[in-house]
Amino acid sequence: MNENMKVITVRTAKGIVIKIRNFEMPDIRRVMEIEEESFLDGDAGLYLELYEEWPEGFLVAEKEGELIGFVVLVLTPEGEGRIFAIAVDSRYRGRGVGRALLKTAFNVLRKRKIGYVRLEVRVSNQIAQRLYRSVGFMEIGFIPFYYKNGEGAIVMRKVL
Numbered sequence: 001m002n003e004n005m006k007v008i009t010v011r012t013a014k015g016i017v018i019k020i021r022n023f024e025m026p027d028i029r030r031v032m033e034i035e036e037e038s039f040l041d042g043d044a045g046l047y048l049e050l051y052e053e054w055p056e057g058f059l060v061a062e063k064e065g066e067l068i069g070f071v072v073l074v075l076t077p078e079g080e081g082r083i084f085a086i087a088v089d090s091r092y093r094g095r096g097v098g099r100a101l102l103k104t105a106f107n108v109l110r111k112r113k114i115g116y117v118r119l120e121v122r123v124s125n126q127i128a129q130r131l132y133r134s135v136g137f138m139e140i141g142f143i144p145f146y147y148k149n150g151e152g153a154i155v156m157r158k159v160l
């Protein structure tokens with residue numbers, strides 16, 4: 001790990017201790033493992049492109065040196081933040097890792113004086129919707145046939 005990298009240690013509400021830091025190239029293998037088990041439809045090339053565009057927007061969570069989750073932020077042409085992807089290793093879900101990643105991502109955006117963050121989520125993904133509502137996202141729209149399998153997306157937005 002780069003010695004100058006900022007690392008945040010978080011004890012989640014569910015009592016596990018994780019470290020949150022920026023993504024680095026060698027992390028891509030674990031990111032793709034987690035992304036594939038989460039059926040997010042992305043590919044490694046796209047993740048690396050987004051990282052190169054804005055390295056500070058790509059955060060990972062580690063537990064005892066193992067990468068167990070990630071969040072990728074992008075900036076929209078309107079100057080808002082957007083959660084491009086978030087996923088947690090299935091063995092560690094429900095322990096506050098997703099919420100900790102999101103809160104750290106909000107701070108990255110606030111530091112850039114960005115006022116809003118938005119995202120799209122599958123209509124069927126009740127768990128993610130619940131997480132997003134719990135950190136202040138509100139539903140602002142719906143996009144039919146947004147995903148490859150024809151499923152629609154709920155659009156959510158939060159004031160930072």
Ligand SMILES: CC(C)(COP(=O)(O)OP(=O)(O)OC[C@H]1O[C@@H](n2cnc3c(N)ncnc32)[C@H](O)[C@@H]1OP(=O)(O)O)[C@@H](O)C(=O)NCCC(=O)NCCS
Pocket residue numbers: 038086087088089092093094095096097098099100120121122125126127128130131132134
């Ligand atoms: C969505 C995801 C990132 C959440 O990460 P996580 O670490 O499990 O979430 P947290 O433990 O921080 O949970 C935060 C909130 O999410 C909701 N939640 C999490 N797991 C839940 C479950 N099994 N059932 C219902 N709600 C749940 C709850 O509101 C929870 O808050 P609470 O613990 O105070 O009740 C994770 O489930 C995941 O990787 N899913 C697959 C990928 C995915 O769907 N990504 C989102 C695409 S838009």
